[in-house]
Amino acid sequence: MSSQIKTAEAPPGIEGQGFFATTLDSVVGLARKNSIWPLPFATSCCGIEFMATMASHYDLARFGSERLSFTPRQADLLMVMGTIAKKMGPVLRQVYEQMAEPRWVIAVGACASSGGIFDTYSVLQGIDRVIPVDVYVPGCPPRPEQIIDGVMRIQDLIGKESIRRRNSPEYLKLMEEYMIK
Numbered sequence: 001m002s003s004q005i006k007t008a009e010a011p012p013g014i015e016g017q018g019f020f021a022t023t024l025d026s027v028v029g030l031a032r033k034n035s036i037w038p039l040p041f042a043t044s045c046c047g048i049e050f051m052a053t054m055a056s057h058y059d060l061a062r063f064g065s066e067r068l069s070f071t072p073r074q075a076d077l078l079m080v081m082g083t084i085a086k087k088m089g090p091v092l093r094q095v096y097e098q099m100a101e102p103r104w105v106i107a108v109g110a111c112a113s114s115g116g117i118f119d120t121y122s123v124l125q126g127i128d129r130v131i132p133v134d135v136y137v138p139g140c141p142p143r144p145e146q147i148i149d150g151v152m153r154i155q156d157l158i159g160k161e162s163i164r165r166r167n168s169p170e171y172l173k174l175m176e177e178y179m180i181k
């Protein structure tokens, strides 16, 4: 039975008898990417797909993400799922601003990514008009497999990210462009 148990792969490093050496970035990245706490910001049908993704059949807990957070201060992954009306834009932005660094964002589905079929005066044509987005998941709605793929793409990003990236000039410039302090 024990041979069926899979553990996270160790980051690249130097190993010998009784020791393993690697970089701090790699260890922090490994821990972070396997313990993502998502905040589900679900407004419509894509949220139902997310519920299926969390349920036993697809079981997002396998990726270390079983702990959902409904408070932004204890979440590091904002998952936006559904149609976002322009009225909701400031609320979404406030939620993002309340999240501590490091934080990541997935736009799940066509509506969150681009407004989807709702090319109307009242719908935000993509959440990246108000907050930066790391991964876009296509589909209307995306299947749970696609949502899982989006989470895995975020895991790739997190695993490779320098712990100092959030202080990098590029990241600070991005925040400045969105006028986020």
Ligand code: SF4
Residues within 6 Å of the ligand: 044, 045, 046, 047, 081, 082, 083, 109, 110, 111, 112, 116, 117, 139, 140, 141, 142
């Ligand atoms: S992308 Fe499609 S399924 Fe998802 S919220 Fe929009 S209309 Fe609903």
